[in-house]
Amino acid sequence: MRLTLLLPVTARFAGLPLPPALAQALGRADRAQHDAGESAQLARHLTLLPQGWPAAALTRLLDTGEDDARQGAWLRADPAHVRPDINGARLLGVGATVGIDQADVEALLPALRPLFGDAGVQLDAPHPARWYLRLSPGTPLPDFSTPDQALGDDVFDHAPRGEAARRWRALESEVQITLHNHPHNAARLASGRVPINSLWFWGGGVLPDAVSAALPTVLSDDPVVRGAARLGKLQGMPLPVSLPTNGDALVDLRGQRDGRALIERWLLPSLAGGEVILDFADGxxxxxxxxQRWRFWRRPLAVLAA
Incomplete structure (x- = not known):
């Protein structure tokens, strides 16, 4: 059995003692340092042609099918909650984390569509938490931060830069004015939910021609990864509650927050497998x-985090 575990940064394990068996195995393992970051981590195990990571097109495939996803370029425009503070404004929720449902889509989407229609792009929402802009292929796009990169930060620190960004900053301002004045947000506040007062643009690009991977099964709760698996005709499934005990698989654990649970539920059981790759997001x-069990001269690894 071959397993590859995609893991969060090693800092997530700071201060956590390693069980002796795991410490010994890591001390005897081959260790390498690669490029850090989510895109680089995924690219080590999923090969997209042409290269890149067009998240919007990949999730569009998951939401609507390949025939639709091939029709142009795509940009995610996910419903978001931004909260002003004394130093600026912070992104506190995007997509599913703002508690959105189909009733919110039906209330807010008709008010926003004309703004984008006037700009020559089409806005729709085949999934309540995932909204899309259909663009013409070749539309110049700035570098947008992903929600994971920006969540909790001042939005101005993640504002797109350059000539191509002007159009999107202007659209963002119009969107925020429209949503701020929309009565549905007053109803959300009255029900104890945060207002949806912005859209977060990210993940632009066209659907890749092909996706390949060294392992035939992909276990992930990330819709971008699941979309890539579907395009590559891989067996894509939600993350199970425990490590699979047979078959070769890429196991996506990047979203797991509890370092102790990662050690006990995933890392320790992985030692019972054959070949195991532990790939952390910091490279x-x-x-x-x-x-490697014969490398008895190597000392156990004291800590995971540097």
């Missing part, structure tokens, strides 16, 4: 193989 990679 640290351990390769564990059965023959």
């Amino acid at each position: 640290v990679v351990f390769a564990l193989r059965p023959g």
Whole structure:
């Protein structure tokens, strides 16, 4: 059995003691340092042609099918909650984290569509938490921050830059004015929910021609990864409650927040497998193989976090 575990940064494990068996296995493993970051981490195990990570097109495939996703370029425009504070404004929720449902879509989408129609792009929402702009292929786009990169930060620190960004900053301002004045947000506040007062643009691009991977099964709760698996005709499934005990699989654990649970539920059980790759989001990679047990001269790893 071959397993690759995609893991959060090693700092997530700071201060956590490693069980002796895991410490010994990591001390004897082959260790490498690769590029840090989510895109680089995913690219080590999922090969897209042409290269890139067009998240919007990949999730569009998951939401509507390949025939639709091939029709132009796509940009996510997810419903968001931004809260002003004394130093600026912070992004506190995007998509599912703002508690959105179909009733919100039906109330807010008709008010926003004309803004984008006047700009020559089409807005729709095949999934309540995932909204899309259909663009013409070749439309110049600035570098947008992903929600994971920006969540909790001042939105101005993640504002797109350059000539191509002007159009999107102007559209964002119009969107915020429209949503601020929309009565549906007053109803959300009255029901104890935060207002949807912005859209978060990110993930632009066209659907890749092909996706390939070294392992045939992808276990992930990330719709972007699931979309890539579908395009590559891989077996894509939601993340299970425990490590699979047979078959080769890429196991996406990047969204897991509890370092202790990661050690006990995933890392320790992985030692019972054959070949295991532990790939951390900060670029640290351990390769564990059965023959390494004879490296008895190597000391156990004291800590995961630097």
